[in-house]
Each structure stands twice: as structure tokens, then as C-alpha cells.
Amino acid sequence: MAGFTLLFAFYFCLLAGASFVPRFENNGEVIQETLTQLVSGPLREDNLFFLMDSKAERVWRPTSTYVLQRPVASTLSSTHDRFLSEPYPRWVTSGSVVTPVVVFFEEPLVLLDALGAGHAWDPTHLVLVCLSAEANMTRILGHPTVQRSEFIFALQTVRRNGATVFEASTSLPMNKDSRGRSLVKSPFGLWDPRAFSKRRNIFPPRFSNFGGQELALATWCDDTPYLYTRDGECTGANVEAFRMIANKLNFSFDIQMEPADQNWGSIENGTWTGMMADLERNGKHIAINYFLLNSDRARDFDFTYPYHVEGFAFMIHLPPPLPNWNRVLYPFSAGMWGAVIASTCLVATSLAFLLYRVDGAPDVSSTIVKVGAGVLRQSVVVRCSPEWARVWLCWWWLAAIIISTAYTGKLIAFLTVPAYPKRPETVQELADSHIRLWICDYGNFVPSALKSSSHPALARLADKLDMDPYDNDDPYSTGFARLRKGTHAVLETFSYLGYLQLQTNLSDISYIMKSQVRGGGVLQLGQLQGAFLLWTCGLGKSLCLRHIEATGSELSSSRGSLYVRGGGVLQLGQLQGAFLLWTCGLGISALVFLAEFLADRCRPLSTGE
Template identity: 30%
Template sequence: MCRAGVSLWPRPSPSWTPVVGRVLREALTGPLSGHQVMLMVDDGVQRSLSLDLLLTGLTSPTVLLHTTTHNTDNHFTTQQLPTAQDVLLVVVGTGSPWLLWSPPGWLSPRAVLVLVAAQTCSARKHFQSPLLQNTPSVALLCLNHKPQTPEYSTYSVMNHFPLSANPEPVLLGTWHPDTFTTLEDLFQDQFQDFGGTGLRATLIPLDKPNVFQRDDGELDGLSVRILATMAYWLNFTYSYNIVSAATWGIRLENGSYDGMLGVVQRKESHMVINNYAITYQRVKDFDCSVSYFLEGYGMILKDPPPLPHWQSIFYPFTGIVWAAVGGIVILTTLAYYFVNMRGLRLPMILSFLDVLKSLLSQSVSQEPLVWVSRGLLGLWLLATWVLRVSYTSNLMAFLTVPTIQAPLDSLEQLAESDLR
């Protein structure tokens, strides 16, 4: 359990306060048990409830928010906030806290439960707050006060469907932990039926296969058919706002968007049904659908032309190997010349020719008499035999077997290649 910036101590409470504490604890240990809960308690309620006693022994992970902080975007860091915000539980008094009317950008709970800890309950006002209007699942608990027996007071569970024909609060029943045992019992999707509401969809009909115009002028495409299916399932009508010369939408420095996303941001349209790349900034500023179209990117390069025939004699060895062979020939010539100074006394040019002959499968002109010279020459003949076999084999393979260049599998390989 994590608590942030709230002082907790027991205070004298009205006669109905034990009912609030009991219902709050039943909710945390009942349908909200096992879910990530973010709890916010109004300051006036904190002076009446002993939250220390209330939160002791809870098994659900609970984060307690400070209610007087209005710096909603910067008060908490990402390390202080829960990674998953399943349920937001707000305990209010006679007023309505800032969290309902000015929700920060990082707050996107799956469901919101509002518990009214006051004898009067303005259900319609709470349901009109932006947070409850935009959260898929909401529920409101209002006190049923009985002056004769306040300890037996009960709570009414209410919901509302803002897009239905009758957007008034709907009574789901009387709170009891045996009746509302799961999230599905307590919360109902308030957008399960749009009540025939008319929505406006902005689009560019130049986005095959998602949105395009057929030869008869009618719109068609994957997104158009998905919209028609959604309208049938969710009971809403729709009209098109066709634009021909608009951009998809780029976020400007002042936080606003241009293009089609700007139309939605200014509430001139309800949605855009074109194909959009899902980015972090767009998901942060707009409600995006799940990804249903996967598009890949590839590169096509022309095969390089074959090497000229005159280069085939150099192909079997790389430039480093050719340079190494040249250096070894020079060193071997010098060594062969110096070891023969007491025997054959070969000139430098003849020593070089004898060393070179072995590379060309030719016999040496004279057999050395000194054993050191014979050993050096034998090692050189063995080395040149390996070089000749390697060169000849690679050359035959190059001339007889067609070569296929290895494909480029990454951008790094493309950058390291000599292709333009």
C-alpha cells in the first residue's frame, strides 16, 4: 500500500459516517479486491473518517491521492503512479473534487466508483463531470439516510448512459456486498448503446484499402465497413465529413493539431476513420482503436552487374591476401638469397625467379646444397602448393558456378555496403 501526502487521524464523525466507512471497506474487500485501486478522499471526509483504521489490513494494492493538489500534470512522477489504473475510487462530500472535473492526462482508469459521504447526493452533477463522461464504466453510491436508525442506512448504486435517449441516472439496486461481488456486477458499460445518436466521421477518400470511392461515387473500404458494423451493434447513425486537401494531423508547438486530427480536437467531428499510424503522442491525445491493419516496409535493390572477365584472375583472393602473398614472396626471396651465399651463390634476380617459379608450378633451376637452403625451399614449395590449390579451386568455382549476392537483411548492412 502506498500513501502520498495525506495526514490521517480519527476525528469525531456524524451519525452516518460509520455507514460510509463500512461501505468503503466492503467495496475494497469485495468487488475491488485484487484490482489496482487509486483512492482519493475529499478533505472534508478525511476529517470525519479514520482512514488509518479503514485501510489497515487491505490486500488490494491501493494508492492514496492528495485531494488539495491542483497541479495535476506534474504532482506525481511515473515512479509514484501505479503502472495499471484499474479502478479509481473517489470519496466525496457535499462538493465535487478537482479530479472529476480536471482529470490529468495520465489518468485513464478502467472504471470509476464515486462514493458520496454526505446526506445529499447530486447524482446528475457528478455524472456530468468530464471524468465520468469519458470513462467507459462508472458507478455512483448515494446514501439512503434514515434519521431513526442511521447505523442501518443503506446506499443506492446508480449508473447512467449519457448517449441513450434518457440520459438520467439509472438505479441499479441497493448496495450489499453479496449482491455486488465482482466488477461486472458493480459497473456497466455506459457506452454499450448509443441510443441512436448521430456521429460525424471525417475522412479522406484516398486511402485504399481503408477508405476510397468506388466508380459509382459511394464510399467503401475496410474502415467504412467497420464503421457500419459498429453503428449496427452500438445503435448510432453517422454522416461523413469528406475532406480532399487535408493532412492526417501533426501536433503543433502549442499542443493543437492540424489536419483531420485537428477537426476532432476542435470537436467539429467525432472521429476519423482513415488509416493512422499508432504513435505514443497520438494515443496520449486521442482515443485510438486497436490495431487491425499491419503494414510492412521493404527495400528492393537491383542486382549488381557481374564482374568483368579480366577481374576473374584476382577474384579468388581478397586484396589483403594478395598483399600478404606479395610480402611473403619478397621476404622469402631475401631469405633464400642470404642462405645460399656460401653454396650456390645465386644472384638476387635468380633467387627471386626460383621463389616465383614455385607459385607458377615450375621447377627450380638449381638444387641447393646447403641443408638450411633445402629446408627453406621445401617449406616454400609446400606453402605455394596450398596457395595454388586454393586459388585454382576458387577460380574454377567462380567461372563455372553462378554467384548469388547475399540479401540485405537490415539497414545496418545497407549502410555498410558499397551500394549507392
């Protein structure tokens, strides 16, 4: 009996082995055909990067003639182990330049865990190809590392009517089935190269509907006009815009009043703080405060397209007006005064000298009075002067009228509007001035960015930068006290700085520089970047969002009246036309003088004949 049992077991093993080999070969043919259809069909224009485990590599290699000869895109390949041990550039593992295709027999949980330990893995499009019907594709699709991708397409071998085929699916974690379960795996049906011939067929939007989910916001409601507290609730332009998105995409959200560590979000000792830490490890989904798009944040987090962009601005103490007693000198610059005085002296002395040498006129004082009368716009009587002298004085008086009229108009402005000395209006001028820089230290990266800047003016400002820690009661009191003394300029985002200027009654004694440290966007997302990429971009082009932004900025809408300016002095270049006119008159009078001179020379000769 025992011998019969052993014989039966041996015979069963032979049958199993005989049936396994042909089935494996058949599977190999199906795999070859399906993957070839995939890369030559919807992925024919994608740059592909195949990641294959050891068993999958024995069944199919991405080195077939057709794959290597794709006319548009390139193809890379690696094994799971080799990929983890070799460094690859960031553009290969994240973004939309390369589409990874992960091919595996065994569930790649070790690979996914290793990739999820850092921020380098973040491809926009991801293709998963499972060559085993026993693998749990739902568990694979639900892995957090897989869910980082905006678009996901999955293929898995299944048995249908005794044949091996591929089932296609994606992941819609925000949607629910009829039983209320999350559609982590949402089947498309069996693979059909005709139904999946286009790229859009395998990569549909995954977040067109959130199914009533509640999202946790990493926010700080102290970011006027984007987020601020009113009647105990957090509101603002960004909250209203996000509420419109929530209504459209069918989700609700919970707003956090402030981060636990009261930091905005920067890297300290290699770890994110503030709202960035809430996104990374504290269970928050989205941050909608004002954030600058720097390289560190772009490396570790996803952003939507910004619908509003502004920079950091400088608020400086307004210098006191110039003294009233010498306002008669303000309309002209020193160079202009010098030009007026010099030209008047030149015209008076040269005209007196020529009249004395040519006509023997000894009355020098009378000539000086005639020249000076033009500058002072006084009438004079000209008798018995030669024609060339009349032309000379005519053009000089015309130039003098223009200069004196400009002076009179400018003098009226200076007598009615306060005049201020020259003040810093550019970053370079601020760096060259005696004014230092102050910023509230709430975890912003701007101080470190200034210190590492290669721009000479920004580097000089970094040397003059003073910071004070964030104080819940009055975080800006120290900075504004220094601003009132005229020793420091306060650095903050442009909109919020205008709001602070109004709230602290600094409008009359301060101004905001036109020049800003540029760079920044409003909306920032965590792991759900794909959900809001399209809708935020669409809102940015709509009138409703412009209305929200204008309403949210209402508190700082009057900043245009804060720039109190006195009249600028008239430079020589602005009145060069009057001097050119005078020069032209000198030429004409010279021609008249030459004509009179020749006429006098010719008159005696005619009489003698």
C-alpha cells in the first residue's frame, strides 16, 4: 500500500510538472504580446523606465527590437535591487519626464517601502504590471508610495475560461462602491489594445470626485488677506476659493488654526517644521497658506499652479519733510541752478563785450539788466540796439520764459505738497543705505536664502538682518519700534505688510518699497496634488476668483494712498530744450551779426564809386 502511495505521488508530480511548463510558456507569450501592445500603443510616446523583479526579468525583457526602435521616446530598465542601490537623477524618479513601469511576480512591498522612505520617488504617471494572479493588487494600489502618483494604471494576469489574460484597473481612493468601501482598486475590464489605444484611456483623472471625504488642512489663520480669523472662525480669500473647489469636487475640510510648533515651515536640522511637518507626518492633507516655491519645498511637496503671485516687500520709515525755509531752492537741482546762473552770466558778459567792441556801447549795466529781465520775466525797453543784438535777446528771453515757467510751476507744488529727501526705492539703494533689515522669525526660509544669495545687494542685506522670535501676543512690536526710529526696514509678504501698516497706524510715517524679493505662490498641496491641479488653474482664469481675491484684499486695498510723495526736483536734462533753444538763437544772431557786419563794410565802397 505504501509503495502504491509513493508511486501515485510520483506520478502526480510528473503530471504537475508537465502541465506547469506549457502553462508558463503560454503565460510568457501573453505577457510578451500584452506588454508590447502597451508600449507600442498608449505609451508609445512616453520615456519609459522598467523596474522588474528577478522572476519578471526571466519572462520578459524590455530589450525587444520594437521597444528599442521606438521613434520618439527612450527606454531604460533596471531590477528592483539594482534600482535601490544605484543613484538615479531626480527627473527619472519624479515628475512627468519619465513614466516608470513596475513589472513583478511577487508583491513589491519591500521596494515600495524603500521608495516611500524618502521624497525622491514622485512620478506623475505610474504603470504597475503584476504577472501573478495570486498577488493582492488592492494592497499594492493602496500603498502610500503608489498613491503619490497623480495617474495610475495597473495590469494583472487572471484566468478566464482556462486562458491567461490581463485585467486593467486604476485607483480611486476617494470614491466608494455600493457597499460604501473605498475603490482603492477600480477595474476597467480586460485588456483590449483597441479600447486602450490612447494615453488618456489608461490615465483617467483619479480625483474628479472625492465622494464626500473630509480633508485635514495644515493652515495658520494669520495670513491676511488669504487666511485670517473673524468671529472665532478662519476665513479669507484662500478659504473661500478652497470652499468653491470643495463644492465642485464633493468634499469637506477641517481648518487648523495654527501649527503645533508655531512655525511657518522650513527645514531645521534636516527636519521639516510648521505646516510642512503637518503635511509630512502629522496626517494633514493640504496647506493653503501663502508659500514661496523654493527648491526644498518643491523637492518634498507638490504644488498646484499658483493663481496669485507676489514677493516679500520692505516697509521703511518715511523720512521727515525737507525744511520749509529753503523751499524756493527745491524746484531745481544743484546742476540746474548752476546751469541757469552760468548761462545768465555768460549771456550778459558776452553780449556786453560784443556791444562794446562792435558798437562802442559803454553802458554795460543796461545790457546786464536786459539779460536778467528775461530770467525774472520783467519787461524792458530796447532802443537803438543793432539787429543782431535784438535777435540774441529775443531767443534768450524765449529760453528764459520756459525755464522760469517750469520753476514757477514746480515751486507751487513744493509750497503745497510736503517735499521729502531721496529715499530708498530699490533693493540696491536699501543695501547701500544705513537702514538695517528686520524680520519676524516664524520659521521662514527667507533669512537663509538671503545669506546664500549670490546677488551682492541681497548678500549685503543679509549682513544687516536682525531677527526676533515669534511672540503670540505681539510678534511685530519689536520690528515696528525699530522702524519708527528709522533704523530698520520690516520685511514681510507684500499683502500682509500692507495689512499690518493699516492695522498699526503706520500709514502716515512709513512707505512700502516698490521693489520686492520675488517668488511665491498661494496654494500648496500635500499628497493630493493631482486633485486640485486642474481646478485651481481653472479658478485662476475666472471672474469669481478675481472677486474673491479683491474681497480678501479689501483691508489693504487703500495702500496706493500710502505712498505720500513730494515733487521731484527738475534736472538739467528735463529742461535741455530751453538751452538748445537758446543755442539756436545764438546761431541765428551770429548770422544776423555777420550780415550787418558785411553790410557796413560794403556801404563806404558804394559811396566812393
